[in-house]
Amino acid sequence: MSKSVFFVTCPKGVEYLLADELSTFGLGLVRNAPAGAWVEGTLKAGYRACLWSRLANRVILHVDEVAATSADELYDGVVHLDWQQHIPVDGTFRVNFIGENEAIRNTQFGAQRVKDGIVDRFTSGGGKRPAVEAKNPDVTVSARLHRGRLALGIDISGHSLHQRGYRTEQGLAPLKENLAAALLMRAGWPEIVAAGGDFVDPMCGSGTLVIEAAMMALDIAPGRRQDRFGFEKWLGHQPEVWLALRQDAEKRAYEGKQRRIPKFLGFDEDSRVISTARNNAQRAGLEGLVEFQTQSIEELSLGDDRAETGLVLVNPPYGERLSDRKALAGLYESLGDAVKKAASGWRLGVFTGAPEFGKSIGLRSFKQYKLFNGKLPAQLLLFTIDEASVRTPREPAAPGEVLPRVANEERAAMLHNRLKKNMKTIGQWARKQQISCYRLYDADMPEYALAIDIYDGWVHVQEYVAPKSIDERSARERLAEALAVIPEALGIERERMVCKQRQRQTGVNQYEKQDVSGEFFQVQEHGCTLKVNLKDYLDTGLFLDHRPVRHWIQKNAQGKRFLNLFCYTGAATVHAVAGGASRSLSLDLSKTYVSWAQDNLALNRADPRKHKVEQTDCLAWLAARPTPDQVYDLIFMDPPTFSNSARMINVLDVQKDHAKLIRQAMTRLSSDGLMIFSNNFRRFKLDEALALEFEVEEVSASTLDKDFQRNARIHRCWHIRKNA
Known part of the structure; x- marks a missing residue:
């Protein structure tokens, strides 16, 4: 059976x-995508996913991708595709359109142009x-617009697969079924039930977690009770393959x-939702197997x-259902x-x-996992x-340690409000951009000279060295206030908060460990x-300001030698490899960072024969x-401001x-290549003679995302080419 490409969507x-x-x-994975994954396999594997x-x-069979920078270009791409092999001429179809650009500003117009192209074909x-x-409809056409390209496919699921068919009644703020399944997987339920464990939800509502736990444990296909899927009247459908899968299920x-059969227990103090949960379980075919x-x-x-082991999994109220969050x-x-x-x-x-x-x-x-309940950020x-x-009470502070304490309520409230405000602006921007690591605060207020960065649910706080005009006692007092305010505000x-003092590092000091936790995460x-470590080094392994x-x-590495x-730690090389660089060489003096870079490349399945990392003195090289x-066709050079390492x-x-x-x-550099030169020395001035020898363009402004635009001199960046 030949292979096809599918785009499978899921909760964020x-x-x-x-x-x-x-x-x-x-x-097999082709590439990850926001709220989905591109995969490759047989049609049978696609059916199995449904x-x-x-x-x-949704499971979308990819048909083709066409240019769509204008409505006419979109139409021309659609009308030339062979839709007769997908949609029966005497059948019906609809178009689900997602995305927009400057030319196609709403989904209704985009769907209309796709429909016109299909009909005219x-x-x-x-x-x-x-x-x-x-x-x-008999067939649903999926059209997804992104950056001037339109991905077209057949939605072989036909409906959102989170709808298992058992939940026609629901309680307040119910979890979607596939999000409930994700929580069970993240909580380790498959391993717990295999070890003989039971399941309990003490605030079960309409019973979704309990029902999904039972279906998972009893090997019941989530689509088993669906009456119809989107491929059944699609012209490429293979009924015998589908029948065999249904029989196996x-x-x-x-x-x-x-x-x-483990115990599956659901409790709730509201008798009305318990009645709903029982009805849902009956529709799922679990009557007598689960208890509410x-x-x-x-x-x-x-x-x-x-049982000796088991899982208690619960989705308690968190503000939307209680008038007073303090009651939580x-x-x-x-x-x-x-x-x-x-x-x-x-557990x-x-x-x-x-x-x-x-x-x-x-x-x-x-363990904490960052997820979303609909559009609402949440954690497991x-x-x-x-x-x-x-939890045990914290022991007395060690000598020199700063413990959280608010000395000035009014001043601390100002920092609290600023952090909340930044979370609404920068945090919202980051979520929309699918960015999980970003700078939230950068000495916005002179009273608190801190850089506060978010790392996927962790907070990394760097204290800038106070000027000599601020006495040490006042500086420690304000740091103590910040440490008290930050967790509450965020x-x-x-x-999950790590605090360090930022100061000038020279020579081997910049590579020395600050701690020995060994706590890396991705x-x-x-x-x-990318691997990061918030505790052991002055820096974390990822320079957030260089994200753009x-x-x-x-986006520009395709086929390039980098x-x-x-x-x-090789983050730029990882991005070059992801962008299709043909080969790469990464050089650094530090054995620690060379090993780190090799790990980062391995995490992203880079071929070590084509993408090499070497420990060497870049000056000597x-x-x-x-x-x-x-x-090389593309060179990136971001040297330290100062280094006098003995090596x-x-x-x-x-x-x-x-x-x-x-x-x-x-x-x-090759004759038509490009070098990106960057550094973060605040008083840096580029040698003017370089502009006489090469084509030099400063691009600093375009290399600063929203989270670093408050400090426009966090780094400087130039594009340098050979003169034609």
Whole structure:
């Protein structure tokens, strides 16, 4: 069976879970995308995704991609495609259009132009045309517009797959079924049930978490009870393949009920939603297999026959359903007391849009996942319910340690308000741009000389050295206030905040460890995966201000030979590889950062034979005569401001030495290549003589995203080419 490309959509924040799930169906990842994944596989694997995916919204069979910078260009691309092989001439179809640009400013107009192109393709030879049907068409055409390109496909799911068919009734603020499944997977339910565990939701509402947990444990296909899918009247449909999959799903559902059946318990203090939950379970075919009871959280009891292990997973109220958010602290405290008493040794998962109340549970969270409930940012907090995880009072401060404390309420309130304001502006911008790591605050207020960065749910605080006019006692007092205010204002646990003092680093000091935690974690940036460490080094492994530079490299690296000098952790190289660079060489003096860069490239599946990282003195490498193979089409050079490492042949002073470095690097540049030169020395001036030798264009303004525009001199950046 030949292979096809599919675009599978999912809730925001679930993309990587989805890619892993799709791989089990035989669909290989082509690339990740916001709220979805591009995959490749057989039509049978696509059918399997429609039937078995617990996470997907829609499965779209990719047909083609056409240029769409104007309405006419879009139409011309659509009308030349062979729609007769997809849509029956005597059938019906509709167009689902997503996206806009300057020429196509609303989805209705875009859908109309696609529809016109499809209809005209049928009638161009005087033939009949299919009818347009908005509600229940035979075939749904998907059209997704992004950056002047229109991806066209057939929606073989036909409807959002989160709709399993059992939930015709629902309680207040229900979770969508596929988000509930994602929470179960992130909470480790498949492993827990395999170990003989049971499941409990003590605030179950309409029962979605309980029902999804049961379907997962009993190997029941989420699409098993669907009457119709979008491929059934599509002309490429293979009925015999689909029938075999349906029969296999029935067999697995039967066999799943012959094995040990765990306890699936749902409790809620509202008897009306308990009635709804029971009806939903009956429609899901789980009558007699799941149990729902009216019970308050304070009364939680799992019985004397409870399993030794299990999962308590709950989606408590977080502000929208309670008039007073302050009441939430008591609710979360009651939840913590109840599970510590009734479910010792189990795991607790709390999905909340108010993670600041998580500490009221009285347990220390060992894992947090950033997700969305609709458009609302939320977190899944995971806890082990045991004595070792119980929060204990903080020990007295060590000598020199600054403990959170507010000395001036009015001054602290100003910082609190500024952080809240920045979260509404910069934070909202970052979410829309799919950016999880960004600068929230950069000494906006002179009283608090801090840089505050968000790293995917963690907060990295850097304290700038106070000027001599500020006495040490006042500086420590204001830092203590900031440390007290930041977690509350940003809604994070104090343990997820890391604070350092920023000062000039020279020589090997800039590479020295600040700590030995070894706590690395991965973040995403424009489809790339990068390792960061907030504790062990002065910097985190990712220069946030260079995000637009890296993205530019990614968009312009196709087929290019890329050189990254003073490469640090290789983030720019990762983006070049993601953009299609044919080969790359990354150089840095630090063994630590070379190893880090190699890890980053490996995380992104870069071929080590084509993309090499070497530990070397860049000054010595540049000073040497270039070899014939040392020719590059794209060079990125971002040297440190100053370095006098003992391992270097010479001292590096970027102001003094930059012209020589640029001239040496330009000998490695191809005739039509480009070098990007950048540095963050605040008083830097580019040698004017360089503009006489090369084409030099300063592009600093275009390399600053919204989160760094308050400090326009965070770095300077130039594009340098050889004269024609």
